[in-house]
């Protein structure tokens with residue numbers, strides 16, 4: 001199976017000298033295409049740093065990151081910006097929608113930023129998949145939290161990215177709404193052949209993934225395929241996450 005992301009001996013050190021923090025320590029891993037991967041680990045274990053390095057939002061101190069065939073470490077900031085707009089989608093905890101734009105304008109924003117023509121049929125399909133066909137003219141403030149996150153997911157999907165990265169995408173949602181959003185992410189993998197990589201603290205959220213990677217102290221220390229939320233919670237307890 002082709003890999004969506006490959007990391008080889010990736011290290012990330014913040015700061016210098018005595019204050020230096022090693023957030024990732026020689027991480028080598030491959031994330032397969034067309035699958036849903038969750039990343040878990042105790043607070044400070046390096047999850048966000050892992051996601052940011054994989055998505056080209058942050059540059060490793062050492063090692064190589066490949067998105068498909070493209071090596072990110074060889075790219076300058078201009079090229080990385082273009083890659084982020086065209087080839088990766090992001091879904092954050094805080095939705096990050098533009099309040100003054102309509103739902104449709106928010107969804108198509110990445111296309112406008114990268115001066116790419118809007119494929120109307122694809123836009124209609126994405127809008128329908130996320131269940132917002134009757135809301136395209138609304139502004140974010142007129143939507144519920146779950147609907148706003150659906151807009152963010154549509155915005156992430158509209159460029160047909162190699163990977164959709166989620167950083168705690170359900171962190172701001174109530175339990176039922178979170179389940180709807182996780183089901184939608186699952187459907188993008190099963191029905192649209194999308195690749196999703198999601199950082200989460202929640203074992204139930206992680207149980208929607210095909211595989212869970214566990215980070216501790218900047219290293220991948222374990223993984224679980226076809227995870228149940230109980231199995232994920234047990235591993236997290238073993239890692240001392242909830243002492």
Ligand SMILES: Nc1ncnc2c1ncn2[C@@H]1O[C@H](COP(=O)(O)OP(=O)(O)OP(=O)(O)O)[C@@H](O)[C@H]1O
Pocket residue numbers: 014015021022023041042043044045046047048049050
């Ligand atoms: N910009 C930064 N400058 C200095 N240290 C940082 C920076 N970003 C992260 N760190 C440190 O790197 C380590 C890993 O941080 P990271 O945010 O990746 O962990 P995390 O697992 O996502 O944590 P959490 O679950 O609490 O969000 C932590 O010790 C953190 O304090």
